[in-house]
Amino acid sequence: xxxxxxxxxxPFLLLLPNLLTIAGMCLxxxxxxxxxxxxxELAVALLMLAAVIDGLxxxxxxxxxxxxxxxxxxxxxxDFLCFGVAPGLLVYRFALGEANALGWIFVLxxxxxxxxxxxxxxxxxxDEGSSKKHFTGVPAPxxxxxxxxxxxxxLADLWDMRAQPGLVALWLGLVGMLMISxxxxxxxxxxxxxxxxxxxxxxxxxxxxxxxxxRIWLLTVALDLIYVTLLLPAIWKMRGRILR
Numbered sequence: 001x002x003x004x005x006x007x008x009x010x011p012f013l014l015l016l017p018n019l020l021t022i023a024g025m026c027l028x029x030x031x032x033x034x035x036x037x038x039x040x041e042l043a044v045a046l047l048m049l050a051a052v053i054d055g056l057x058x059x060x061x062x063x064x065x066x067x068x069x070x071x072x073x074x075x076x077x078x079d080f081l082c083f084g085v086a087p088g089l090l091v092y093r094f095a096l097g098e099a100n101a102l103g104w105i106f107v108l109x110x111x112x113x114x115x116x117x118x119x120x121x122x123x124x125x126x127d128e129g130s131s132k133k134h135f136t137g138v139p140a141p142x143x144x145x146x147x148x149x150x151x152x153x154x155l156a157d158l159w160d161m162r163a164q165p166g167l168v169a170l171w172l173g174l175v176g177m178l179m180i181s182x183x184x185x186x187x188x189x190x191x192x193x194x195x196x197x198x199x200x201x202x203x204x205x206x207x208x209x210x211x212x213x214x215r216i217w218l219l220t221v222a223l224d225l226i227y228v229t230l231l232l233p234a235i236w237k238m239r240g241r242i243l244r
Contacts, residue, residue: 017061018071021078024053028082035090043090044151048220050082051141076118083144084114088172094151095161095168106169106176110147113176114140120180134184142227143179147172149224156217183234 031046057075061067088107096103117137124136138146150161150168161168193201211219 013064014066016064017057017066018074020053020057020060021071021075024050024057025078025081027053028078028086031082031086032089035086035093038093040090040094040151041155043086044148044155047082047086047090047144047148050086051145054079054082054141072122076122079140080115080118083140084111084118087144087147088114091147091150091168091172094154096165103165103169106173110172110176113179114143117143117179134187136185137181137183138175138178138185138231140179142185143175145220146175146178146224146227149221152217152220152224156215156221158218158221178231183231185234186230 027046027050031043031050034040034043034046054075061071088111092103092107096107118140120136121140150171153159153161208219211222
């Protein structure tokens, strides 16, 4: 006897998080395409959009109670492409190039670190994924945004990092090490705003929106520098045992 048709169907809302994950993966692949032809502004913008979608798909899955092992594994594979492979290739094409063979080693270090970070997250998913206090190491999307900081600096007309390929390569390797480190990093779930800070946050949002529509690349540089500043106390506290 054939099964009832309603048992062969899946509610669209349960599929929505996976559709967003696939959309983010396509953005990462398209970012690589534009990086290969030298359209770095568009390539970086697509990576940023992929990071936004990465945050949304997990949130929507939890809100709709549509989480699954399949979705979690799909998300990890998409993250490796978008935040491990794509940023490395983008930075390599932007500042390192074929003439800097040594720079490719740092691209490999960064991509491998992103892979290891995601593998560790999968293993610790029950503990780290549900932690309300902090992440362990820099999350992959944040690491991707840090990795492309040299591109942000150039697009903001602050510093042409293409003239400093060695510095760019070292920065890429450093970001990779931060991703696999044991440094406790900020989790949005743990963020608490004191009452006196509410007004500051609201005005900061106004300033951020103004920069978003006028000087978006300056905003991305500022956000990266703020994030690094927040990491410094934890790095200092964990000095000597960052990778242990």
